[in-house]
Amino acid sequence: MNGAQSLVATLVDQGVDICFANPGTSEMHFLAALENPKMRSVLCLFEGVATGAADGWYRMKDTPASTLLHLGPGLANGLANIHNARRASSGMVNIIGEHSAAHLKYDPPLMSDIEGLARPLSHWVRRAESSSTIAWDAATAVAKASGHPGQIATLILPGDTSWQQAGTSAIPPRAAATRKAPDAARIEHVARVLRSGERTLIILGNKATRGVALERAGKVAAATGARLGSQFFSARIERGAGRVPIERIPYAVPLAQAFLKDFRHIVTVETSEPVAFFAYPDRPSLLKAEGTLVHPLVEADEDSALAFEMLLDMLGASATRPTLQPRVETPVPSGALNPLSIAHALAAALPENAIVVDESLTTGRETMGHTMGAAPHDLINNMGGSIGYATPVATGVALACPDRRVFCMVGDGSAMYTIQSLWTQAREGLNITTVIFANNSYAILKAEYANMGAGAPGERALSMIDIDRPRIDWLAMAQSMGVPAVAVETAEDFYRALADSAREPGPRLIEVRLY
Amino acid sequence: MNGAQSLVATLVDQGVDICFANPGTSEMHFLAALENPKMRSVLCLFEGVATGAADGWYRMKDTPASTLLHLGPGLANGLANIHNARRASSGMVNIIGEHSAAHLKYDPPLMSDIEGLARPLSHWVRRAESSSTIAWDAATAVAKASGHPGQIATLILPGDTSWQQAGTSAIPPRAAATRKAPDAARIEHVARVLRSGERTLIILGNKATRGVALERAGKVAAATGARLGSQFFSARIERGAGRVPIERIPYAVPLAQAFLKDFRHIVTVETSEPVAFFAYPDRPSLLKAEGTLVHPLVEADEDSALAFEMLLDMLGASATRPTLQPRVETPVPSGALNPLSIAHALAAALPENAIVVDESLTTGRETMGHTMGAAPHDLINNMGGSIGYATPVATGVALACPDRRVFCMVGDGSAMYTIQSLWTQAREGLNITTVIFANNSYAILKAEYANMGAGAPGERALSMIDIDRPRIDWLAMAQSMGVPAVAVETAEDFYRALADSAREPGPRLIEVRLY
Structure with a gap:
């Protein structure tokens, strides 16, 4: 057993059995170790998809996933969604491939200060120094990530640690994950x-x-x-x-x-x-x-x-009965698409036990109250405010809960940051309905421009806010990555598209045309 | 004049007259300041496009561009291409929006250690403390970025520094950019x-x-x-x-x-x-x-x-005549697409004064020698090895050299990291021919797997290397962002598509089907 195999074996032994991976040359032995049948590997075409998916996994499972990223720049590409995960108190174990120790002194092109990049957004960072102690490092990382609240644990894996023989490896005794009693x-x-x-x-x-x-x-x-x-x-x-x-x-x-x-x-x-x-x-x-x-x-x-x-x-109130939300049957809306009719369509269409991942910003966020009386569901938000979180998080959520339908509500501007998620959703056949609110604008910034006291945006400022030249063709975008898609222009069509998507397995994309 | 206006005025006064921007709420006053007609603003839908474009701009101009990024996570998304720019010795001035100073103590959701994130890959980092000294900070940043070799200068711009009045601002005397005489x-x-x-x-x-x-x-x-x-x-x-x-x-x-x-x-x-x-x-x-x-x-x-x-x-050889590369007229190739016929097609099609941005990895990199005798051109490579550099760099290159055709040669896996570049290319009508080498695989990793001594990849490892499920539909991808596209399956068609693309203004995408 080499260091990479010891690492993967330890991760699965400690309960981390999924890896969102975007590997490179320095991680080939880790890839080989992924032949371990207890570890599920999910390929992502961009690192921000991997880290966001790990966040989504934790939100549903309350146990960490792992990611595999390629050296400092690979980690950097994953940092924005690590920030969001950290703010959501999601645990995560990041494995960052690195050159072998002997190679570093030559300052090869891909070298960077990985610890320096990891520390601002990780709770715990360690460079694995030897294949015989990597099991200990991995178990420690899982323990850190699994605490309450969840933490970001980042383990740097040099090539020689990966490929050298591990021998017998000790791991720290597994501490029960406890939550402190309040004062x-x-x-x-x-x-x-x-x-x-x-x-x-x-x-x-x-x-x-x-x-x-x-x-x-x-x-x-x-x-x-x-x-x-x-x-x-x-x-x-x-x-x-x-x-x-x-x-x-x-x-x-x-x-x-x-x-x-x-x-x-x-x-x-x-x-x-x-x-x-x-x-x-x-x-x-x-x-x-x-x-x-x-x-x-x-x-x-x-x-x-x-x-x-x-x-x-x-x-003395232990026997009190809580007031529970009554079911509100929302009639299927019709006519123009606007925040209210959109919320009504969602309320009417949500199947039992759905999961809503919301990054709808201007379109959805003020009207989410209208789904309070819908069928019971989970609602997930972006805690860190770095946009481009929803499509990756939905990816991890769907993998964690394969029997539940996931609705990913996302503005067009937000969706473009991590649109590569669609490919992984198609590849894994995930039950995700991605709803793109296409207003062809960073619409939230128009309101914020005024809120900031900057007045009305001039022509040049507006050109940095509107994203309508060119208009993104969302049906083509979905098709390019193998996700069936439909565009809707009325509330009734939106409702129908939502309901239809929930009846068929696999991913769907709905473009909600707000222009 | 407020701090943001003082900043933008100083940048243009110091010769930095383009800004690759992906703004957020905290940068609204900067957006307003972009009304300055001397500053060209280019909107990017992902921060890695902005930083890569700034790299491309510098490679052709030898003077830095600026970027505008949104807090720590926005910077993080731009870091991979900052790494590549740093390794290419490209100068760049990054402006990172930040909360106002008084807001930070409440640890708002988007807060992070921006200096910590910036330092590993910046040569110079400063937090602008006041609207009256931001001009000095900006001039210093430009001077750092403009040195030889070019440097990464990162200036953090708190909201209050941006919106408060600047008064009269001093700037440091402009040092002539000199290169040291050798010993x-x-x-x-x-x-x-x-x-x-x-x-x-x-x-x-x-x-x-x-x-x-x-x-x-x-x-x-x-x-x-x-x-x-x-x-x-x-x-x-x-x-x-x-x-x-x-x-x-x-x-x-x-x-x-x-x-x-x-x-x-x-x-x-x-x-x-x-x-x-x-x-x-x-x-x-x-x-x-x-x-x-x-x-x-x-x-x-x-x-x-x-x-x-x-x-x-x-x-005593000042009068020696150097040996110059003779023109080699490459016949138009025909038949199957392979690295050699691809190189021949490129050699035959390259117009005078073209610029080739190469991230073709397995397909193109061993055969680039066949273009040595083509019409005179520039060749640009990825110095830092973080993939996803080519389409952003080509974007900046085309803006720097609007009269020259840019050929962006990129593997399918690499292109997916920063595919949002296509949108900016369509928006700005840039003369870029993006050539996607579609082998549906991180093909380089198959060779590296063996090079690493990991043997032949097993089924699970291979599933982390092949990206053929689903196959990316490149014509749809290009269409989604407004770029006309064509797919080719023979060498003669590839040659024709290259030559055609060079005759029409604006972006084109050619999918080279290698499967």
Whole structure:
């Protein structure tokens, strides 16, 4: 067994059994090691697809995937979606191929400071020094990535570490992945706040927006009158009919301020108090009203399910029944496509247990509330704000959940960053419906131009915002990578295309023509 | 005038009059400042296109372009082609938008360590602290980027620096861009080596492969019997009929060793002694034979034209006539497409003064010698080895040289990394013929798999190398972004498509079907 084989064997032994790969010459022994039948390899034609897919995998599985990237530039191409994954608290194990140690002193063309490139966005970085210790390194990387919250672990794999013989390899004892218990005094304090009857918003983040934590949060809300909210962007929310509903703090600063202004208290759960996404010349960074008090209930590394259990005990409310979202049957819309009819079409078409990956920006983000009463589903957002996240994340999500339909809602400008995802979706036959909102513009920037106090964009500025020359032919784009596609120009056609796509296996693309 | 306007005004005053932009919310004031009619803005749909285009611009102009990128992740997406530009000694001024200073302490979603991401691949990094000093910062960045060799200068632009008033701004005095004179003793030493009559290879790098430096190198060769060589990859070579010919050191280690083995001396000019591109288990890193002596003639920051003038003086050979490449009329090939017939078609079709950007890897790189006797042209290579460089670089090259036809020779796998370039090429009506070598495979990796001693790839490894499921439909891909395209399956059709493309303005794509 050589170092590469030892690495792959350790990854699968530790539960990391998928690798999103974009290999190069220095990773040939790793490719050979991928013959290990326990490891699934998924080829991506661009590294940002690989890292985004690993993020999507984690969001659904709560366990890390691995990526295989080619030296410093390969890592660099994956960094934007590593940033997004990091902000989503997704765990990920990146294997970065590197020249053999003896070759580095000659400064060959592909050499760069891989550690330097990895550190700003990784929680843990290590250069594997020997084929006999790579198993230890790999197990450590998996342990780091698997913690709560998930972490970005980056392991640099020199060629000689890969190709030399490994011998017998020790690995560190596997620590149970635990979440810290929250501080009882802090919970007691929040219980007092909630008993005060003063208006309180409980903001749920990371893993508190789903499962038993969300159910218990719903009981707290029902027992105390507190409201449940989320940041505008969340890693994954279980929502729709029968779920505990969560209110979404708006994106735009004035709307967020209006939403928050009446709360005397904000209680945070695995998140922090709301902050504006961008800085604007005449607007605040913090969104709460003056005088609103912020109370952390659960820190990022703590267990929110346990915290809510303790809180319910203190409140004597364990038996309270949470208010659940009723099913709202949305009639199939017709006529013009606009944000509202688009949201209605989605609400009507969403099949049971679907997963929505949302990067629809101007088109979808203000109207997502209309899908609250749809069939139960998961909603995934971009936590890091680096656009080009949706199509890769949907790719990983679909691989993690092959029995569920994935709807990837993405603006045309955003989709172009990582459009190579479509090829992997076709190759793997993934059940993804990619919805392209084609307004031929970075439309969000038109609003932001005014928000920034830059006035109305002039001709040259506008030419940097509109992407209508040439207009992207989305049907041809989908065809080029083997994804069947259709364009729609009415709400009823959009609904039909969504519903049709959910009935057939494999990827589909719908171009929603907004021009 | 606000900070952004001061920045743009300074850039154009200092001679940087093009900006390859992919803007976001934090760069709205910069967009507004782009209304400055002296600055040309070129929109790119992915940041790697912007940085690669800036590289291409520099290769033809020898002066830097600017890029506009959106925070840390936007920079990250541009890093792979910054790596390639750095290895090509191309100067570049990157402007990276950033949150305003007051917003950073809240750790907003898009925040990252921009300096940390920039430093590994930039020669100079600065965070602009104030709108009144940004002009100074910008002028410093341009001066750094404009040195010899060119450098990567990265200027981080916080929102408040952008939107606050600039007042009167000082800028540093403009230093004349000079190249250092080489050391006379070193030149004398090389003159002695050349007079010895022992077999000598003079390896030309960076700016020594063109213009007066190349002419003078040709005189030295003619006078002394030394041979002229280049590394396998060069930033730009002026070649073809009437130019001083340069022999190319082969890529594959055994071939490079065979080429170099008979030389007693290697003289280096703006480059170093030849090194293997990758490390292999049983092959050396250094390619020269044992006993070969290496003599640096011109260091990277020195003036090779001056060095050769001094050398010719010492040799008393200033009046020698260099041997020039004769015109070789290549007959139009016919029949099957293979590396040889492809090279012949290119040689026959190249119009006078064309520019070839080569990333053809397995298909083109071993046969480029067959175009040595074609009409005079420039040849540009990937110096950093991060693939996905050719289509962006061709974009910048075509903008720099609107009157010349650009041929971008690229493998299908490579083209997919930064395929968004096609859109900018269509938008700007650039005279680029993109030639896609469609072998549906990362074919180079099949050879490298064996070179690495990993044996024959098994089924799973092969599935990470072949990209034929699905086969990319290149005609649809080109159509999706507004580029007219044709597919060819014979050498005569390939020749005709090349020749036709050169007669019409605007971009074209030719899919060369190798399957």
